[in-house]
Amino acid sequence: MRIALFITCYNDLLYPEVGQAIVRLLRRLGHEVAFPAEQTCCGQMHFNSGYQDACIPLVQRFVDAFAGYDAVVTPSGSCASMVRRYHPLVAGLAADRGVDAGLPGRVATVSPTVYELSEFLVDVLGVTDVGARFPHTVAFHPTCHSTRLLGVGDRPTRLLAAVDGLTLVDLPRSEACCGFGGTFAVKNADTSVAMGLDKVDDVLGSGADVLTAGDTSCLMHIGGLLSRRGSPVRVMHLAEILASTGADS
Amino acid sequence: MTETLPPPRRDRPEPTFRGTPPFPEAAKAALANGQLRANLGRATATIRTKRAAVVEERADWEALRLAGAAIKDEVMRDLPALLAQLEERVTAAGGTVHWARDAAEANGIVASIVHDHGAGEVVKVKSMATQEIELNEALRLEGVDVWETDLAEMIVQLGHDLPSHILVPAIHRNRAEIRDIFIDEMGNVGRPAPAGLSDVPAELAEAARLHLREKFLRARVAVSGANFAVAETGTVVVLESEGNGRMCLTLPEVLITVMGIEKLVPTWRDLEVFLQLLPRSSTAERMNPYTSIWTGVTPGDGPQAFHLILLDNGRTDVLSDTVGRQALRCIRCSACLNVCPVYERTGGQAYGSVYPGPIGAILTPQLRGIAKHPVDKQTASLPYASSLCGACFDACPVRIDIPEVLVHLRGQVVRHSEATHRLPTPEGAGMGAAAWTLRTPRRLSLAERGAGLGSRVFARRGMLRRLPGPGPVGGWFRARDLKAPARESFRAWWRRTDGGRGGD
Numbered sequence: 001m002r003i004a005l006f007i008t009c010y011n012d013l014l015y016p017e018v019g020q021a022i023v024r025l026l027r028r029l030g031h032e033v034a035f036p037a038e039q040t041c042c043g044q045m046h047f048n049s050g051y052q053d054a055c056i057p058l059v060q061r062f063v064d065a066f067a068g069y070d071a072v073v074t075p076s077g078s079c080a081s082m083v084r085r086y087h088p089l090v091a092g093l094a095a096d097r098g099v100d101a102g103l104p105g106r107v108a109t110v111s112p113t114v115y116e117l118s119e120f121l122v123d124v125l126g127v128t129d130v131g132a133r134f135p136h137t138v139a140f141h142p143t144c145h146s147t148r149l150l151g152v153g154d155r156p157t158r159l160l161a162a163v164d165g166l167t168l169v170d171l172p173r174s175e176a177c178c179g180f181g182g183t184f185a186v187k188n189a190d191t192s193v194a195m196g197l198d199k200v201d202d203v204l205g206s207g208a209d210v211l212t213a214g215d216t217s218c219l220m221h222i223g224g225l226l227s228r229r230g231s232p233v234r235v236m237h238l239a240e241i242l243a244s245t246g247a248d249s
Numbered sequence: 250m251t252e253t254l255p256p257p258r259r260d261r262p263e264p265t266f267r268g269t270p271p272f273p274e275a276a277k278a279a280l281a282n283g284q285l286r287a288n289l290g291r292a293t294a295t296i297r298t299k300r301a302a303v304v305e306e307r308a309d310w311e312a313l314r315l316a317g318a319a320i321k322d323e324v325m326r327d328l329p330a331l332l333a334q335l336e337e338r339v340t341a342a343g344g345t346v347h348w349a350r351d352a353a354e355a356n357g358i359v360a361s362i363v364h365d366h367g368a369g370e371v372v373k374v375k376s377m378a379t380q381e382i383e384l385n386e387a388l389r390l391e392g393v394d395v396w397e398t399d400l401a402e403m404i405v406q407l408g409h410d411l412p413s414h415i416l417v418p419a420i421h422r423n424r425a426e427i428r429d430i431f432i433d434e435m436g437n438v439g440r441p442a443p444a445g446l447s448d449v450p451a452e453l454a455e456a457a458r459l460h461l462r463e464k465f466l467r468a469r470v471a472v473s474g475a476n477f478a479v480a481e482t483g484t485v486v487v488l489e490s491e492g493n494g495r496m497c498l499t500l501p502e503v504l505i506t507v508m509g510i511e512k513l514v515p516t517w518r519d520l521e522v523f524l525q526l527l528p529r530s531s532t533a534e535r536m537n538p539y540t541s542i543w544t545g546v547t548p549g550d551g552p553q554a555f556h557l558i559l560l561d562n563g564r565t566d567v568l569s570d571t572v573g574r575q576a577l578r579c580i581r582c583s584a585c586l587n588v589c590p591v592y593e594r595t596g597g598q599a600y601g602s603v604y605p606g607p608i609g610a611i612l613t614p615q616l617r618g619i620a621k622h623p624v625d626k627q628t629a630s631l632p633y634a635s636s637l638c639g640a641c642f643d644a645c646p647v648r649i650d651i652p653e654v655l656v657h658l659r660g661q662v663v664r665h666s667e668a669t670h671r672l673p674t675p676e677g678a679g680m681g682a683a684a685w686t687l688r689t690p691r692r693l694s695l696a697e698r699g700a701g702l703g704s705r706v707f708a709r710r711g712m713l714r715r716l717p718g719p720g721p722v723g724g725w726f727r728a729r730d731l732k733a734p735a736r737e738s739f740r741a742w743w744r745r746t747d748g749g750r751g752g753d
Contacts, residue, residue, distance in 0.1 A: 220731070
């Protein structure tokens with residue numbers, strides 16, 4: 001199986017350790033992953049902010065970079081949902097504008113091969129026990145795009161439940177949005193912070209010392225609020241926990 | 250009938266949403282109101298739980314949602330023929346049908362009917378369409394008093410306030426506040442609140458009942474909206490919970506119904522689907538207490554004159570937008586408000602429209618013509634009043650993909666902005682620069698290296714407390730730190746270590 005890693009632009013820039021964790025994890029499971037160097041960004045920020053035309057070259061680049069792989073794994077439920085649900089819309093726009101009549105066809109081939117990490121592990125590789133050890137109390141935030149757009153369901157918590165030494169605690173109102181929302185976090189900063197502070201209260205009330213999720217974007221927002229409060233609760237991507245062998249934490 | 254004294258005129262104009270600042274600003278003010286936050290949080294949590302329970306007990310809920318969406322889409326497709334059929338059947342049953350292109354026409358028609366009957370006041374059943382056209386204000390200017398008879402709507406009116414929810418317009422008020430409003434205001438416009446009124450719900454309801462009964466028995470003209478109209482028989486349907494609607498729809502001599510043209514269903518078989526979807530989604534009831542159904546005029550029984558005003562007011566513009574038109578499926582249940590994390594914190598008034606929450610964020614800009622021309626700043630801010638979490642789409646009984654429409658409308662805002670500004674806005678410039686950088690991995694690598702270097706200077710323990718210099722993202726730092734860019738990006742690491750094979 002030819003597997004490619006779509007790192008996503010903000011993990012590339014802000015959280016390279018998440019990509020490194022996926023590489024370590026997959027290698028431990030006996031799989032090599034390729035990193036197509038031509039990749040940049042799925043275009044979600046532009047698409048969701050109303051700059052849909054600016055998305056077209058990014059989608060063209062995406063399908064070119066990831067054509068020919070059996071599966072593309074990405075550490076973001078949000079970017080995976082952009083690719084699977086909205087790249088076809090952008091491709092339709094490119095065809096309507098007469099920019100790229102062939103884009104819908106290329107997108108139809110590549111988009112379905114893109115998986116968020118927990119989907120990839122559970123559905124494609126068929127594993128839930130990845131042989132990780134992480135002796136910490138962990139709360140899981142199920143992130144809106146992973147649950148509502150992709151429908152990852154309980155895959156992440158099944159993976160976490162199989163981690164040696166890990167205590168998974170309930171996060172109250174876990175399905176509530178944390179308030180990140182991409183440019184919403186800046187355009188509507190006050191509302192975003194109000195939503196985030198309620199999430200922070202729930203995280204602190206859960207008794208967890210680590211908050212995890214399948215999206216570093218939400219974790220960046222919640223982690224930024226925790227950091228400003230001086231809270232010792234850490235935020236970590238699911239991949240980092242699943243890659244952990246207990247020695248490095 | 251003995252002539253009663255004219256009712257006391259209220260001395261203040263009806264408040265309207267005009268002048269509401271753009272959403273971020275209005276939200277900020279609402280967020281600072283602790284009482285509002287507490288009232289809203291409690292109320293929405295309660296109704297969310299109740300709705301989930303009654304939806305859960307229907308194994309065919311998804312099939313009902315699909316049917317609801319399909320019927321409404323069929324109505325949109327066949328709207329001209331269905332409207333003509335409705336007009337013909339209503340007329341045949343003794344009613345009069347009027348067509349109103351916009352709010353001014355609709356208000357003018359209502360006023361002239363009221364004047365024709367020599368009436369100085371009307372009682373009203375709660376109606377979103379009449380709020381949309383600001384009928385109360387228009388009638389007041391014509392010297393006609395308007396009495397809202399829905400309990401929550403009456404609380405809003407007595408309090409010189411604005412509604413904050415489609416179904417529960419006084420959701421932002423608690424019992425103590427309502428008691429105070431009754432004591433202070435009821436006597437100014439009719440029967441005063443009973444002496445020693447407490448904030449026990451039964452006492453508050455009794456005070457409202459006594460106050461309203463006087464108006465029901467006196468009024469000669471009533472104004473209603475419509476939840477549905479069945480084209481095949483010309484039948485109008487109103488669902489309500491308090492019985493005030495039944496009073497208005499049966500007691501007065503003249504009934505005027507203002508109805509958006511999208512409220513049609515083709516047949517009674519279609520109506521059945523919505524009578525299951527609406528109560529569960531709105532009040533979390535299996536069936537609402539009062540469903541009033543009438544066809545034209547019945548001699549000797551109920552109003553002897555019935556006027557149906559079919560209102561466009563931007564709806565045909567919405568219909569012409571292939572993505573946005575799904576908003577016209579809306580049955581005003583307000584399930585999307587109750588599950589919305591933004592609405593829960595800001596309340597409805599921050600949206601500056603009678604349609605608040607997620608549905609308001611897609612309906613208001615469209616009704617105000619965003620598909621055709623640039624809109625004012627407040628309207629343009631509405632499609633951005635969402636984190637795109639998607640809870641609204643999940644809850645919507647007619648499967649309106651609200652996030653999809655929000656993003657679509659953001660595209661219209663951006664296109665209008667690009668068309669009207671010679672120079673790009675700061676946001677447009679930033680987005681342009683980002684798109685340019687992301688077009689090739691080489692540009693992205695260079696930008697990442699620059700950010701990594703900046704990080705070495707400004708970050709403390711991997712976090713930034715602010716960004717150097719002014720920037721469009723300053724709002725981030727008011728309450729949040731930001732993860733600093735990595736000193737080495739993933740792609741640089743991959744290149745240097747051959748994907749980790751050459752060591753870390």
